[in-house]
Amino acid sequence: MGNSSLSYLPNALVIEVPEIDHQHARLFEQLEVFKASCIEHNAFVSEEAEAIFQILVDHCATEERLAAQAGLDFGRHGDKHRLMLSGIRKRLDAMAHPEADVYGLIRYVEYWFERHITEEDKGLGQQLRQSARLSEGKQFVDSFPAQQSSY
Numbered sequence: 001m002g003n004s005s006l007s008y009l010p011n012a013l014v015i016e017v018p019e020i021d022h023q024h025a026r027l028f029e030q031l032e033v034f035k036a037s038c039i040e041h042n043a044f045v046s047e048e049a050e051a052i053f054q055i056l057v058d059h060c061a062t063e064e065r066l067a068a069q070a071g072l073d074f075g076r077h078g079d080k081h082r083l084m085l086s087g088i089r090k091r092l093d094a095m096a097h098p099e100a101d102v103y104g105l106i107r108y109v110e111y112w113f114e115r116h117i118t119e120e121d122k123g124l125g126q127q128l129r130q131s132a133r134l135s136e137g138k139q140f141v142d143s144f145p146a147q148q149s150s151y
């Protein structure tokens with residue numbers, strides 16, 4: 001993904017963890033692509049909707065992996081992910097109905113995603129950065145050779 005995708009991510013939603021920020025930006029970019037495609041075809045474009053859902057699933061797994069690597073408790077955050085994914089899955093499945101509101105779906109995904117970044121991912125970003133600083137500090141200390149007293 002090029003840096004151009006970062007322009008899709010509002011500054012207020014940057015959490016300063018590059019891997020996560022790039023995935024967030026990609027998701028917003030894909031939502032715009034999906035919206036444009038639905039307008040162009042005047043229909044729900046299922047393949048692109050499923051691609052967005054898969055990006056979301058992969059993204060949740062990324063956050064879970066980073067949290068586990070940093071030794072963070074991810075229980076509540078993981079529950080929010082499962083709730084978000086099941087809500088979006090239900091909405092996607094409902095798109096098969098003829099009266100389905102595709103733009104309502106897009107608003108729903110954007111709302112959930114922005115709220116999730118604000119309420120959960122910003123805190124995760126702080127914890128991950130703090131954990132990385134602690135780890136760097138420990139590596140710095142560990143890099144000193146054991147001092148032998150010559151007195």
Ligand SMILES: [Fe+2]
Pocket residue numbers: 060063077081116120121
């Ligand atoms: Fe998250």
